[in-house]
Amino acid sequence: MSMSSVPLSTGTQPKGKLRYTVVIWLLIGGMINYIDRSILSIAAPEMMNDLNFTATDIGLLGTAFSWAYALGQLPSGWLIDQFGPKKIFGIGIMIWSFATFAAGIVSVLWLFILLRILLGIGEAPCFPSAAKITSKWYPKKERGFISGIWDSSSKWGPALAPPILVLIMATFGWRELFYFAGIVGIIFGGIFLKFYNDPEKSKKLTKEEYDYIKQDNEDSNAVETSTISWFSLFKYRSVWGMILGFFCTIWIWNIFLVFLPLYLLDRFAVSFAALGLLASIPWIGGAFGNIISGYVSKKMAESGRFTPMKAKQIIISISAVISAVTVIMIPFINSIGLTVTLMTVALFFISSITGNAWALATDVAPSFMVASVGSIQNFGVYFGGAFSPVVAGMIVDLTGSYTLAFISGGLIAGCAAICYLFIVKHPIQTQNVQ
Template identity: 40%
Template sequence: MKTSASLQDINTLENNNAKIGGNFRWGIVTLILVAAVINYFDRSNLSIANSTIAKEFGLSSTQMGFLLSAFLWPYAIANLPAGWLVDRFGPKKIFSGGLTLWSAVTVVAGFTSGYGTLYALRVLLGVAESPFFTSGIKVTDMWFSDKERGLPTSVINTGSQIANAVAPPLLTILMLTLGWRGMFVVIGLMSIPIILLWLKFFRAPTRAEYAEIHREDDTQLHQAVSEQTKVDWGALFKRRSTWFMIIGNFCIMFTIWVYLTWLPSYLENSMGMSIKETGWVASIPFIAGILGVLCGGSLSDFLVRKGLNPVTSRKVPIVAGAAFAACSVAPVPFVHSYGLSIALLSLGYFFSQLPQGAIWTLASDIAPSDQVSSLGSIQNFGGFLGAACAPIVAGMVLDATGQFTDVFMLGAGLLLMGAISYAFFVRKD
């Protein structure tokens, strides 16, 4: 009787722990979402202040262009080791370390007095921010099952879209009030409460919580939380799916970053809008993008719960989103109605964001749990290679043709290529 009572007490305690974990995990997702918004403020501040900084430092347009791209290349490359580090040492250490470093870099950038120093700090910012989304995918893999992790992963990814929508007016107000240096300092200090909360509250799930969360998952894809794991990072490059995830994400992210870098210019130069009008109109596609990220993640979870294979369930919003985005983007340069153009641009951005949460979740469905961040970061490396190429290639096309027609057609073609890569060549090996 004593033994039975003890076992009952243990089972009751484990069940209570699992329930507590169920409430706790959404708090962690919310914390990462807030960090994502601040993360993108740190990336966007230079774009807001570019003309002011160029004037103060006496920079040419070419120098400013290199400065604006200084973040993207190191960010893309640093994603490769960042995922391995998160898998090896866990998201608590790596996320808090990266967050502390990128906050410090942003604050120090507010006190720089030369082009070279500011350029070096932007490179360092790209390295420091590389563990962010890989940490997020590791957390959702820990705390959410196959049938439910698409939505929390998408919630985390909405942080970038929220920031893209609110950064221009908010950061402009800060710059006009405090100057560009004060804006940098304030944005850097925003991360301090997040760092403290993360260090205090984040933890891995207990055995009982992990067992409850993953009780219906494929046991070959998950390991016990306390098990010592070895990450064979290089083996991922021997899989065909890894390379087509890189190619597919490159193609999709290329078009997204054409939006991020050239949309205001298109609205001003091709559609004749004023700067004031552009500031408001340019935010409409990004609002649509918030909905796209959430819809993609929710759709993939719904399909898993209906019994569809998890990998196929993630690929549905990825492939459909990329294909429909291509169909929306291609007609834009041939439309002369303001309303229809904005509608197509918004639809295109909505569909291009549909894959974003599912893309990250796909990595956790394909890779073993000790390689989730590694595969996610390798895929993100491909995406940000596309992001880094987008403003340069688009600028070259514009210099050669003087119009956006070929830019949109190139984007549509790459979106279709991305859809094909994920549809036919990415699968669980």
């Protein structure tokens, strides 16, 4: 569809709301993404029984995924820019869905490791594609709200996974979990490749809505003629503060993602039926933490007492301290109700950190380098944070307890406050980047 972009006035609402249907693609894709990576935590108890896997083995599978996911971040961003989000995201869905399905067939650890690596490679383009699609389909003033919706998929996915997957496993078996999720992903990937289009190629998008979407696009020539070097971003203190702060956060996030259901089973011997509900509650808290903290930072900035950057730093730092305290308390609680409550509180504030950390990239980076800074942060975080599941698994195997894993994870999470409040200092000044 060829359209001339004639900016509309700020208050003008376009004829047509097709853009609001696009976020549904991103939300569903993100949820499938997180459900597929969450299957391991649900299937782990039965896999350990049937295949004689240890907690260290389960942690190693989590680490293999995280390293592959991290390494896949940087080339994914380049491929998306070169070939478009439709093709790269669609292919990624097919790759990760095949890896998920195939995991139901194999029985040898090294094959599981290879499939987890393939899962990480396939899932890597998901959120960079969502960011790219958001920039194509929404004007700037709507992007924060839209990003909050699709980013919440990283919480809704793990929240919905336990009750659905536990039911499937209780009815059929752990291998059927991988078959089911793989087939769902392949179907969604086919539908996405068939029906999604960028605004320029959409046959249903009205000219008025197209002009509204494109009304405040940046001048692409400014990006093309910029002398900014991607590698030069690593010399900035604030970039390293973001990497280190997010690393501290993702360390405990990965422990929850891999071991939360297993901990409830081992610690309280809950039934599989109860596990489905109990393991989902903390992630629902995470989803609300993401949304509420974003709203609070917005109100703080609008008050005029804080810059947008400082508002996010304050919320991140307070959230890091609270999450550290609650995580450290978890292994000392003997009540399953209070344990789930503490996990919910912890994930509420951990999600407050992750949501504001992604938004912080827009404050630290020049507008045309936001994706680069965000991908560097995510690459560094997942590469380093990949150690946490295997370290936690080794601690459990050596000590017979999760206590040290939670204490160390809580202390590391608390360090995010130091990184974001004292290391992240100033935005990158364009004229100083050579």
